[in-house]
Amino acid sequence: MPTVVNDRLSEPADRFNTSRKRFIARNNKHVKKAVEKAIQDGKISDIGSGDVSVTVPKDDLRQPRIRHGKGGKNQNVLPGNKQFNGGERIPRPEGGGGAGGPGNGEASDGPDSEDDFIFNLTEEEFQDILFADLQLPNLVKQGGEDEGNYKYKREGFSTEGPLNKMDLARSFEKRQARHLSFKKKFNKQKLALREEQYNILNEYNPDYDPEAKSPLDLMNRLSLRLAFFETNVDEMIEKYSDQLSEEHKQRLSDIDEELASIDDSVKTIRPWTKSDLSYKRYEAKPVPTTKAAMICLMDVSGSMDQHKKNNAKLFYKLLHDFLKRNYDTVELTFVRHTTEADEVDEETFFYDQKSGGTIVSSGIELVKNIAEDRYAGSDWNVYCAQASDGDTFGRDDVAKCIDLIRDMMPGMQGYFYTEVEGEMYHSPNSLMGSFDVLKQEFPEKFFMGHIKERPDIFPVFRKFFEKRETYASHYQPGPGSISAFTEHYYQTPEMP
Amino acid sequence: MTKDIQKGHEAAKAKIEDLLSHYEDGMDLLKKPSSKAGEWRYPARIKEEFKDKPGLPTTWMGVVAQVQEYIAVEKYDLDCYDNSIELINDVQMLDNYASVGMPASYDHWSFGMQNAIERQKLEKGQMGLAFEIVINSDPALVYCMDSNTPLMQILVTAHAGFGHNSFFKGNHMFKEHTEAEHIIEDLTIMRDYIRDCEQKYGIDRVERLLDACHALETHSVTRAIPKDKPETTEENTSDSKGSAIKNIANRTFKSVEGSHALKVEHEDNLLEFLSQNAPHLEEWQRNIMDMIAHKAQYFFPQRQTQVMNEGWASFWHYTILHDMQDMGLLSDSQMLEFYDSHSGVIKQPEYDETITVRGPDGQPKEVPIYNGINPYALGIAMFDDIKRICMEPTEEDREWFPDIAGNGDWLGTIKDVMEDYRDESFIHKYLSPKVMRDFRLFAIVDDELEDTIGVAGIHNDKGFKTVRQLLAAQYRLSENSPNIEVSEYHHRTDRRLVLKHQQFQNRPLEEKDMQDILKYMYQVWGHPIVLESYNEEGKVADIMTCPPDIDLHEPEPPSLLI
Incomplete structure (x- = not known):
């Protein structure tokens, strides 16, 4: 009888992933509370650092078991006698301890201390909660049979095939x-x-x-x-x-x-x-996909101080994570502008330092060109997310911005304008006021938000992408989204 | 008898020397790693001329297991299942914790929680991980941590792969209650079935049922297996359990005279009773309940043989490692490491023992370390002592153990003991005055009616019997687990189910937990549940019901039914 030696080290240890998800779903209200708090504390930038900790009260962890309570007569045999003699009587120790047999400490399945259980969410779990109910608006264009996106469909019969x-x-x-x-x-x-x-x-x-x-x-x-x-x-x-x-x-x-x-x-x-013999035949059929393109436009001019830039970048980081996480087919383009605009890669967009004067229309013009050159007439759903402190050079430029946006709106599914406010000074004649006309004209497509402090970021973000009942949605939340569970399933047993 | 062991020793030694002669490192193969590579990954290099010879282990771990098998089988004639050694890392080990080592598990939030708790404890350094876990299956699965040193791997394969393994195969509790050859398959089927049900009936419905099942798990074991348990053959293994249950179901109901209820006799398997008799359950719900009860049955012997099982395994790792040293297979430094580890495992702290640690504030603090009787310590001490009584008995031993003292056959004796006993009876019969003295055991009685605690007995002539009896009782099931049986089924009126709790030494139930349990039972049964607690004098001490406000005087049945 030979002994088999199996090296399992390369096998994943994820047998309890589903169980963990259910544990988190069961404690949804505590988890949501923790995530809300993290948002309010402006901890969004710490996504992934794993310090969003959830506190679950010990009562919610309890799993009842049939067991003895305190009282009655208990015996115990203990090792290490030094001073006692048979028949002697000794005072009861404080707290009534002492009398616990090997089984009396019946290991509870919950945490064995009296404390509440505190655990950290992983980045993935945190984002699950964060992005659970969010989606891109107006995501209606469909088409384009993308390679690699197939579904097997019944296609008649053949005389050959697998037995089943x-x-x-x-x-x-x-x-x-x-x-x-x-x-x-x-x-x-x-x-x-x-x-x-x-x-x-x-x-x-x-x-x-x-x-x-x-x-x-x-x-x-x-x-x-x-x-x-x-x-x-x-x-x-x-x-x-x-x-x-x-x-x-x-x-x-x-x-x-x-x-x-x-x-x-x-x-x-x-x-x-x-x-x-007749076999059901299945054929791989290309499935039409829904594709989304997001053009990120950020003002990096001199008036954008570090505080504003950080908040803007945090907003884009959130957007980036959200799109990558919730959508399969998504294309991100990054544009920054001072007095002139240039398209950059992700790395440069987030980390490069650049500064200069401000002509916002230069950026919008580039966005318009990109949208028209790359996506016009295609089946892409095109969006633009703009962040600026609302300062631009002169009234003329404001008018030009509005005209440019108005021009490209028919080809766009959504335009998100975020104004980041400085710590010291905020222009009373900012773009936000002027852009109000656009909001009137395109109430379902044009969105505006205002970020002053870090805790404002997520609420603005959530407002942009909250689910709007009236619009069709073709995307499902990504796999592993716990929004599939609803809270009321997880209450402790109620009497019918 | 000793002669046979000596013969076996020579035979084992010859086989081991032959085996190792096929390797480049020869007799040093098992020693090498600690001085050279220091790793169990050290290659077992087979000599060029034997490269094509079949049956030679190709890994270092494989050689270790083969060497130990020669000793265990040739020398001591231990009967073991085949071993399958699984090398795993710490995270995988944690996974095993949450599923009690089982390689397949259905999904449930409590396992996720368990896993999260343990993972956190490990990260905070509050918990060390076991060096191994072994599963009572055929072949036995021996999980070994990859971070073990070579010596630890040698120790754990001896401990688990031959100690626990032979216990699983030989002990009567395991023989009666578990089917080692089916357990992995059973658990896989169970996992797939439950996943299937989740798809069909919704995760939340399945989860609620599992919550109820888990709550009743401790009382979902048929404790007394009928003596005439039918031999399982290939055909009837799958349904022999079912038919046995049917037999129980058929005989348990009898009308109670002067009442409208049916009397249920000796039904302590709550889950099984509910699954067989609850009026409104769907088939899948009954199936899942039966499966959980089946699983609980599998773990039943573990709870009752902890001292014996750990003692037996420790006895054998100690014995096998000494034989290996005798044969020149281990180095001195390895033996030092072994003694260090071994003495740690079998240490029995005294009841008031503390250690000094520095708290976060830098101040030294006394922390109590007593955590009950260490089953490893008591177990190995007792098996060792039985060996001594067989071989070198004292007058006292001859008086206490006339049937085995000086019989000269220690091996046969401990094997018989291992097969026929469980913790309670093992201690009751074989705990010797010497071991009680060594442990300085004393028994206390804490009665809530008294102001002080009584010392019932200590390790002297007057106290030996009392201490032994009380320690044995500590491992008795009814001592730890309240005795609750289904008593009556009022099928003609409100279909209430009456449970009877026989108090043990007037100990009450944990009330909050019990209320929740009754809630779960009510959900499954669909009609009122009444729990009557009887004290030692046979009087009703307490009544709990679910729903809480039901009328204890049950209604008259409709006239047609009388």
Whole structure:
């Protein structure tokens, strides 16, 4: 009996992922509270650092068991006697301890201390909660058969396939049909032969009148006619066998032989042939996907101080995580502007330092160009998220911004304008006031938010992307989203 | 008898020497790692000329297990299941904790919580992980931590792979209550079935049922297995349990005279009773309940043989490692490491023992370390002592153990003991005055009616019997787990189910927990549940009901039914 040694080290230790999700879902209200608090404390930037801790009161962890309570008579045997003698009486220790057998400490399944249980959410779990009920608005364009996005669909039948896909009913039907068609062919041949026999024998039948009505006239079905001939032939052979001429005798027996050979060939019909078997066929069909493009536009001009920039970047970080997490097909483009705009990569967008004057329209113009060049007329749902402190160079530029946005709005599914306010000074004539017209014109597509301090970020974000009942949504929340559970499932047992 | 062991020793030694001669490192193979690689991953390099010879272990761990098998089987004739050694890391070990080591588990929030709690404890350094976990299956699964030193791997394979393993195969409790060859498959089926039900009937419905099942798990064991348990054959293994249950169900109901109720006799398996008799359950619910009861049954022997099982395994790792040293397979430094580890495992702290630790404030603090009787310590001390009584008995031993003292066959004796006893009876019969003296055991009685605690007995001639009896009782099931049985089913009136709790030494039930349990039972049963607690004098001490406000005087049945 050889011992097997298995190295399991490379296998994942995730047997309880689902159980953990359910534990978190069960304590949804505590988890949500912790996440809300993290948001209010402005801890959003700490996503992933794992310090969103959830406190679950010990009462919510309790799993009842049938066990003894305190009281009655308890014995205990203990090791390490030093001073006691049999029969002695000793005072009861404080707290009534001392009397606990090996089983009296019956390990509870909950945390064994008196404390509430505090645990940290992983980044993924935190984002699950954070983004659970959020979605892109107006995500209605569909189409584009994306490569790699297939679903298997039923596509008729084939004669080959895996056993578990065999359609039994259909296979039996086909087999039956084949057997019937063969039998019909043979029966036709038999009928002709039997008729010949019948006619020969009738020559000896004194009662036979070819002109008279025959039961045959009423028989349409092949099998009935055949049966009629067979019975009559059998009867007549018995009756007239003595009178038959040699020639007829010979012919009749020849026919009998032929009939026998036909019967033999009936037996050769194979019970099953490959062509009988019918398999359900599945074919990979491309599935139309819903694709979203987000153009991020950030003002990095001199008036954007570090405080504003940090808040703007945090907003984009949130947006970035949200889109990556909740959507499969999403394209992010990054644009920054001072007096002129340039498209940059993610790294540069978030980490590069650049500064200068401010002409907001330069950025919007680039966004418009990108939207038109890359996505116009396509099946992409295009969005723009702009962050600025609302300062731009002159009234003319404000008007230009509004015109540009108005121009591109028909091709866009949503425009999110976020104004970040400085610590010291905020322009009373900021873009936000001017953009109000756009909000009037495009109430379902144009959104504005105002961030002053860090804790404002998430509420603005949530307002932008909250689920709006009236708009169709084609996306499901990503896998593992615990929004699938609802809170009321997880209350402690109630009496019906 | 000793001669046979000596013969076995020679045979085992010859086989081991032959085995190791196939490897580059020869007799040093098991020593090497501690001085050279220091890793159990150290390669077992087979000599060039034997490369194609079948049956040679190809890993260092495989060689260790093979060597120990020669000793365990050739020398001591231990009967073991095959071993399957599974090397795992700490996170995987944590996973095993939450599923009591089982390789397959259904999903339930409580396992997720358990896992989170343990993971946190581990991260905070409040908990060390076990070096191994072994599963009573065929083959036995021996999980070994990858962070173990080579010596620890040698120790744990001996302890688990041959100690626990032979206990699982030989002990009558395990033979009667568990089916080692089916357990993994059973658990996998159970997991898949429950997942299936979640899909069909919704996660929340399944979860509520599991919550109720878990609450009743401790009382979902059929304690007395009928003596004439049918031999399981290939065909009837799957339904032999079912038919046994049916038999119980058929015989348990009898009409109570002068009442409208049916009397239920000796039904202590609550979950099984509910699954068989609850009027409104769906088939899948009954199936899941039966499965949980089946699982509880599997763990039943573990709870009752802890001292014996750990004692037996420790006795054998000690014995096997000494044999290995004798044969020159281990180095001195490895033996030092072994003694250090071994003495830690079998240490029995005294009841008032403390250690000094520095708190976060830097001040030294006395922390009590007594945590009950250490089953490893008591178990190995007793098996060791039985060996001594067989081989070198004193006058006292001859008086206390006339049937085994000086019989010269220690091996046969401890094997018999291992097979036929469980903790309670083991201690009751074999706890010797010497072990009681060594442990300086004393028994106290704490009666809530008295102001002070009484010392019932200590480790002297007057007290031996009392101490032994009380320690044995401590491992008795009814001592730890309240005795609750289904008593009556009022099928003609409000279908109430009456449970009877026989108090043990007037100990009450944990009331808050019990109220919740009754709630769960009410949800499953669908009709009122009444729990009557009887004290030692046979009088009703307490009544709990669910719903709480039901009329204890049950209504008259409709006239047609009388």
